[in-house]
Amino acid sequence: MITEEAKSQVTAILEAKGLNVSYGQSRVLFDVDVVFPANEVSVIAGRNGAGKTTLLRTIAGFLRPVSGSVLLAGGNIVGLPPFRIVRLGVKYIPQDKQVFSDLTVRENLELGSYAMKDWDWEKVFKYFPKLKELLNRKGAHLSGGERQMLMIGRALLGKTRLLLLDEPMEGLAPVVVQNLVETLRQLREDISLVLVEQNLQVVRELADRVYLMKEGRIVAEITARQEIDNLTFEKEL
Amino acid sequence: MVFSELISTVTIGLAMSAIFFLLSVGLSLSYGLMRIVSLDQFLYYSLGAYMTYVLTANSGSFWLGLLIGVVVACAIGWCIEKALYERIHQKELMFSMIISYGLLLMGMGAMKYVWGLVPRPVLTPIPGHISVLGATLSAYRFAVIGLAVAIYIALKLFLDRTIVGKAIRAGIEDVEKTQGLGINIYMIFTIAFLVSVSLSAVAGALHAPLIMVEPQMGLEILPTAFMIVIIGGLGSLKGTVVSSLIVGQVVAFGFRIWAPGAEMAPFLIMLLIFLVRPMGLYGSIYLRR
Numbered sequence: 001m002i003t004e005e006a007k008s009q010v011t012a013i014l015e016a017k018g019l020n021v022s023y024g025q026s027r028v029l030f031d032v033d034v035v036f037p038a039n040e041v042s043v044i045a046g047r048n049g050a051g052k053t054t055l056l057r058t059i060a061g062f063l064r065p066v067s068g069s070v071l072l073a074g075g076n077i078v079g080l081p082p083f084r085i086v087r088l089g090v091k092y093i094p095q096d097k098q099v100f101s102d103l104t105v106r107e108n109l110e111l112g113s114y115a116m117k118d119w120d121w122e123k124v125f126k127y128f129p130k131l132k133e134l135l136n137r138k139g140a141h142l143s144g145g146e147r148q149m150l151m152i153g154r155a156l157l158g159k160t161r162l163l164l165l166d167e168p169m170e171g172l173a174p175v176v177v178q179n180l181v182e183t184l185r186q187l188r189e190d191i192s193l194v195l196v197e198q199n200l201q202v203v204r205e206l207a208d209r210v211y212l213m214k215e216g217r218i219v220a221e222i223t224a225r226q227e228i229d230n231l232t233f234e235k236e237l
Numbered sequence: 238m239v240f241s242e243l244i245s246t247v248t249i250g251l252a253m254s255a256i257f258f259l260l261s262v263g264l265s266l267s268y269g270l271m272r273i274v275s276l277d278q279f280l281y282y283s284l285g286a287y288m289t290y291v292l293t294a295n296s297g298s299f300w301l302g303l304l305i306g307v308v309v310a311c312a313i314g315w316c317i318e319k320a321l322y323e324r325i326h327q328k329e330l331m332f333s334m335i336i337s338y339g340l341l342l343m344g345m346g347a348m349k350y351v352w353g354l355v356p357r358p359v360l361t362p363i364p365g366h367i368s369v370l371g372a373t374l375s376a377y378r379f380a381v382i383g384l385a386v387a388i389y390i391a392l393k394l395f396l397d398r399t400i401v402g403k404a405i406r407a408g409i410e411d412v413e414k415t416q417g418l419g420i421n422i423y424m425i426f427t428i429a430f431l432v433s434v435s436l437s438a439v440a441g442a443l444h445a446p447l448i449m450v451e452p453q454m455g456l457e458i459l460p461t462a463f464m465i466v467i468i469g470g471l472g473s474l475k476g477t478v479v480s481s482l483i484v485g486q487v488v489a490f491g492f493r494i495w496a497p498g499a500e501m502a503p504f505l506i507m508l509l510i511f512l513v514r515p516m517g518l519y520g521s522i523y524l525r526r
Contacts, residue, residue: 060417062413081416081423082413082416082417083416083417083418083419083420083421083422086416086417086418086419087419091417092417094414094417098411098414099414100406100407100410100411100414101410102406102410103403103406103407103410107403110400110403111400111403111404111407111415111418111420112418112419114400114404114420115418115419115420115421116418116419154418158419
């Protein structure tokens with residue numbers, strides 16, 4: 001749980017209060033409170049089934065909570081359709097790394113531009129120059145790393161306040177992971193990031209704040225640098 | 238079978254394929270994108286046919302009838318999409334099947350009330366015949382084939398070249414991810430549904446001079462249209478074209494060779510295709526809700 005004192009110390013870009021989420025009769029999130037500050041990397045960690053993805057999907061509007069609120073710059077976004085939440089600047093990048101297989105990289109970017117009314121692709125290429133070479137390649141023919149670049153790049157179009165990344169490093173080669181960590185480090189200068197991440201090395205390199213989840217609850221919030229550096233999930237979870 | 242008969246049968250088959258394609262592509266689009274089984278497409282098909290009957294009989298203009306049929310079908314379709322489908326697209330398929338079947342039956346009832354049970358003839362807008370390699374063929378059938386080809390090209394350009402078309406293709410693959418880009422998926426649903434409705438109404442209007450217009454006509458063509466969608470692969474435009482061509486020829490040759498087998502033969506073809514390709518000819522493994 002987050003103390004009032006801790007909350008007052010940060011400028012939250014997004015804040016979830018008392019989130020309770022169910023799949024049918026089965027409750028999966030219990031009174032979850034989280035604060036994602038501006039220009040910080042927040043990491044949500046926990047075992048499989050802890051509710052990490054559910055939390056991100058609820059914030060992104062794909063799941064409707066039973067109760068609780070999600071405040072973006074003070075306004076409650078619960079109940080808004082996902083596309084409206086995206087237009088408000090909260091972008092969710094799911095775990096499966098699937099882009100539109102039948103569409104080329106160019107067409108994938110065009111769709112993002114059309115939705116966000118932002119046709120400036122240079123900022124995408126600034127972070128992911130390789131995408132420029134792949135413009136005519138279909139999504140089905142991209143590697144896992146290239147798909148991840150496209151998904152993040154596409155999400156940078158338009159106003160982006162908060163990027164929710166669900167296990168972005170999963171299944172990627174170590175060298176690709178290192179490149180992506182570097183890119184995310186640069187991105188945090190402009191936008192806030194929330195990562196669901198299990199890779200301790202990545203957590204230590206990127207995280208400013210770590211939420212540990214267990215059985216649908218936030219069991220710890222870690223902000224001290226030294227604690228993050230000494231984090232071991234075995235002990236905490 | 239002499240050569241002229243062969244030419245004649247192939248042409249009749251192509252004209253049937255054209256009608257099947259126009260009707261099936263709407264079904265395929267609405268399932269592929271919205272994940273609904275829109276049996277009411279057969280209502281718009283019948284409505285398109287009846288509008289051409291009414292307008293041809295009263296104004297003498299078949300093409301005006303076709304246009305009015307599309308407009309009336311779109312107006313009704315828009316109300317149905319907004320009032321019903323927008324609320325149920327995330328529910329099980331059974332919801333849309335039952336609702337759309339109910340709409341089809343209600344619509345058929347209304348048509349019976351307005352126009353009665355007597356089958357109505359529609360005069361062909363392009364009279365005359367064309368001789369091709371010794372076979373004398375109805376000019377109207379060629380016009381139907383030509384129009385279907387033009388509509389296919391226009392639809393392909395729409396899906397490949399326009400941003401709304403690309404959003405429809407993206408939505409066919411993954412509705413959630415399309416929303417995740419910030420695209421108003423409900424607007425895309427409405428556009429795709431109206432495209433489907435228009436094509437169904439055009440199919441009915443073009444079919445009217447080749448058959449008798451009657452209230453049951455939608456129900457009669459329903460199994461064949463469904464089979465075409467399934468053979469082609471749900472949501473695939475290319476698949477719908479190829480399967481329409483196959484089924485049109487199978488039915489035309491079936492009637493020529495042994496009429497009782499003509500209706501059964503396409504189902505046999507469907508079973509054979511499913512043994513080799515369970516997703517249909519061009520069904521995508523990437524399709525997801």
